[in-house]
Amino acid sequence: MSKKFIATHWGTYVQKGKGNNLKINYWTKDKNPTKFGLDFLNAAQDNLRITQPYIRKGWLEKNKTKRGQDKFIPVSWEMALSIASDELLKVKKKYGNKSIYAGSYGWASAGRFHHAKSQLNRFFNLFGGFSFSTQSYSYAAAQTLLPHIIGKDIYGLLDDHTSWNALSKNTELIVMFGGMPLKNSQVSAGGVGTHTTKEGLKKCIKNRVKFINISPLKTDAPSFVSAKQIFIRPNTDTALMLSLAYLLIINNTYDKKFISKYTFGFDEFKKYVLGNNKNEPCTPRWASKITGISEKGISDLYKIIIRKKTLISMSWSLQRASHGEQPLWMGITLASMLGHIGSASGGFGFGYSAVNSTGDSFNKIKWPSLPQSKNKVTSFIPVARITDMLNNPGGKFIYNGKKRKYPNIKLIYWAGGNPFHHHQDLNKLVKAWQKPETIIVNEIWWNAQARHADIIFPTCTSLEKNDIMLNPRDPTIIASRKVIKNFGQSKSDFEIFSSLSKKLGFGKKFTKGYNEKQWLNSLWNEARAEGKKNKINLPSFKSFWNKGFFKIPTLNKNNIMFEDFINDPIGNKLNTSSGKIEIVSKVIKSFKLKDCKKHPYWFEPYEWIGNKKRFNLHLISNQPEFKLHGQLDNAFLSKLNKIKNREPLIINPIDAKKRKLKNNDLVEVYNQRGRMLAGIRISNKVMEGVVVVSTGSWFSPYKKEKIEAHGNPNVLTGDIPTSSFSQAPTSNTTLVEVKKISEDYKNLKTLIYDFSHLELN
Numbered sequence: 001m002s003k004k005f006i007a008t009h010w011g012t013y014v015q016k017g018k019g020n021n022l023k024i025n026y027w028t029k030d031k032n033p034t035k036f037g038l039d040f041l042n043a044a045q046d047n048l049r050i051t052q053p054y055i056r057k058g059w060l061e062k063n064k065t066k067r068g069q070d071k072f073i074p075v076s077w078e079m080a081l082s083i084a085s086d087e088l089l090k091v092k093k094k095y096g097n098k099s100i101y102a103g104s105y106g107w108a109s110a111g112r113f114h115h116a117k118s119q120l121n122r123f124f125n126l127f128g129g130f131s132f133s134t135q136s137y138s139y140a141a142a143q144t145l146l147p148h149i150i151g152k153d154i155y156g157l158l159d160d161h162t163s164w165n166a167l168s169k170n171t172e173l174i175v176m177f178g179g180m181p182l183k184n185s186q187v188s189a190g191g192v193g194t195h196t197t198k199e200g201l202k203k204c205i206k207n208r209v210k211f212i213n214i215s216p217l218k219t220d221a222p223s224f225v226s227a228k229q230i231f232i233r234p235n236t237d238t239a240l241m242l243s244l245a246y247l248l249i250i251n252n253t254y255d256k257k258f259i260s261k262y263t264f265g266f267d268e269f270k271k272y273v274l275g276n277n278k279n280e281p282c283t284p285r286w287a288s289k290i291t292g293i294s295e296k297g298i299s300d301l302y303k304i305i306i307r308k309k310t311l312i313s314m315s316w317s318l319q320r321a322s323h324g325e326q327p328l329w330m331g332i333t334l335a336s337m338l339g340h341i342g343s344a345s346g347g348f349g350f351g352y353s354a355v356n357s358t359g360d361s362f363n364k365i366k367w368p369s370l371p372q373s374k375n376k377v378t379s380f381i382p383v384a385r386i387t388d389m390l391n392n393p394g395g396k397f398i399y400n401g402k403k404r405k406y407p408n409i410k411l412i413y414w415a416g417g418n419p420f421h422h423h424q425d426l427n428k429l430v431k432a433w434q435k436p437e438t439i440i441v442n443e444i445w446w447n448a449q450a451r452h453a454d455i456i457f458p459t460c461t462s463l464e465k466n467d468i469m470l471n472p473r474d475p476t477i478i479a480s481r482k483v484i485k486n487f488g489q490s491k492s493d494f495e496i497f498s499s500l501s502k503k504l505g506f507g508k509k510f511t512k513g514y515n516e517k518q519w520l521n522s523l524w525n526e527a528r529a530e531g532k533k534n535k536i537n538l539p540s541f542k543s544f545w546n547k548g549f550f551k552i553p554t555l556n557k558n559n560i561m562f563e564d565f566i567n568d569p570i571g572n573k574l575n576t577s578s579g580k581i582e583i584v585s586k587v588i589k590s591f592k593l594k595d596c597k598k599h600p601y602w603f604e605p606y607e608w609i610g611n612k613k614r615f616n617l618h619l620i621s622n623q624p625e626f627k628l629h630g631q632l633d634n635a636f637l638s639k640l641n642k643i644k645n646r647e648p649l650i651i652n653p654i655d656a657k658k659r660k661l662k663n664n665d666l667v668e669v670y671n672q673r674g675r676m677l678a679g680i681r682i683s684n685k686v687m688e689g690v691v692v693v694s695t696g697s698w699f700s701p702y703k704k705e706k707i708e709a710h711g712n713p714n715v716l717t718g719d720i721p722t723s724s725f726s727q728a729p730t731s732n733t734t735l736v737e738v739k740k741i742s743e744d745y746k747n748l749k750t751l752i753y754d755f756s757h758l759e760l761n
Ligand SMILES: Nc1nc2c(c(=O)[nH]1)N[C@H]1C(S)=C(S)[C@@H](COP(=O)(O)OP(=O)(O)OC[C@H]3O[C@@H](n4cnc5c(=O)[nH]c(N)nc54)[C@H](O)[C@@H]3O)O[C@H]1N2
Pocket: 105, 106, 107, 108, 109, 114, 116, 137, 138, 139, 320, 414, 415, 416, 417, 418, 419, 421, 422, 423, 442, 443, 444, 445, 447, 449, 459, 460, 461, 462, 493, 621, 622, 623, 628, 629, 630, 631, 695, 713, 714, 717, 731, 732
């Protein structure tokens, strides 16, 4: 019998055994499988699964004040569907489709057909439209900036990354701003066939490429690359890069030919760097005060980047911060000054290890997805302005140079994401979340997202669905099989929207009369046609389904970023207003913004160690090693990693000593926005003045005391945009203070939700 595969964002697994002996195991073709996925099966069957539809008691009683703190009443599917469809119709009639927010951001699950957001979009487009969201929390600032300065969108840029093969042979030095944390390459949105990033990095090491890690956390560089560590104050990378530009200018060591042939606006930028605009010149002394790196450290770095063929690598995290556009813009400017862009001997990278497969060589194909139809509503928000939108119906905002208005939202529908995981300043969100009349959510588990809904439709995991993993950024296609029965009464998003659309009179339009298998067949046939265009022969659906996977052949040619443009800057000019890389952007200049100017610029973050008052530690909330965001927080490895059931807070020994903290102490972490509990882990791998709490713990506040119990850092982060240019999230700009708490916390009895998912059995 052929193997049954299960595709997830964190990797591909195979079914082992059956019935009570069912397990999921690693796929032997994946040499670097993700450990935390092994417990998916248990988490999918734990007592936190939502087993049937529920309606919030207070909502039924027309009392809207207790969203998130209320009791839920179990109801039948028939009743839940009737109530939800009546409500949808009522809101549509009374306020129009624009008042429905289905921006529903989030990762959901990996399959192409059951992709929750696509299902939701199709449903609402056929229902007359919805207010939507643009951008991603991952790289929103980059998404807005990149088209202006390099004429490519983020996906075009990621696909164009110079391959590991080429890099490893030609580059001598990789300078990593924000590191290349291997733990992050465990995942990829849409699924991972086999994990390859480690192999890419190993190739570099084999060819003696050197690495420098510029980051507040040493473990951002995998230990086997033996990177030289330079600790930098968070959010100050732009200043460091500007001082390197200063040294390149005053020593006349930048690549003038590259600058004049391929870039626009250098002379204006140069004036700023040299301090000719009534500003302080960007000297190493100036940057040293900002970054905390010694002047000698900066000049040593300068000496090595001019001596070696260098790649400037930037993590996505750099731009998830106040004025997050600047480090990316400046990194591209610095790489231009070094002159290796367009060759394999350097250039720049953005997110090489943020997810799996960046830098791999395979045919990237525009695979089909669920047809979504057209949205008749045009109102949207930059994704992380959700709280602002709810607080300011009709309010004005600027985005990418245009004036816009927030819609007045009366109903929210979310499927496949968790704002109570992902959004900043959760206490503020909880309040704003009370405003709409109705909130409908499809969720798997009783996490905070479900707890803050009015109508909950229980949905199922990838283990309970058949699907195809067709990730354009991964060379493996997987037949993802249903291996367990639907848990309780849970249904797929497709079934939920099929039933709702039937009630609303457009069932046939939504399903096209197809069931799950027929949709998969139809998607596969489209994929075969698309494959053919690219000279790739996909087998018949039946043969693919039986075998379980298909591997897209590796390309012989190794990609080099911007190679075409460098070879022929006129014929292949960039899609920017000058046709070149824009160190100065006339378009951005024309927006006349105070917080994003015509060229890369040092702005002080809204809070940072350089200007601390009450809270002395910079909090980095990075991606968790043992889960995907809030997904699988209830699984074994995530629980094992916790300290007294709380997310660990990594702190430098000096900062720990000042606060009399020992390993495994329970602490309160607090600032002007919120309070949470965490467990202490002391390590000299984090720099003094910085603490790290990974994201993903399920938000569960004690009601009266308003303390987040599990360590979700988003009660501390600010709901403040990068700038009025890109309106992107800034979770990495946060100051906090930490104090030991006594055992009193045990008396905090007003916890809103059940705690049991965190207890290790
Ligand atoms: N402080 C801080 N905050 C951050 C970040 C940070 O660095 N620091 N990073 C940000 C980033 S980059 C991101 S991408 C976001 C991630 O934020 P999210 O993508 O919202 O986080 P997830 O926990 O993956 O949420 C997915 C939800 O969908 C549910 N789900 C899974 N499969 C399905 C399905 O098939 N159907 C339905 N209906 N539901 C399903 C899961 O149970 C889960 O609750 O977080 C952001 N938040």
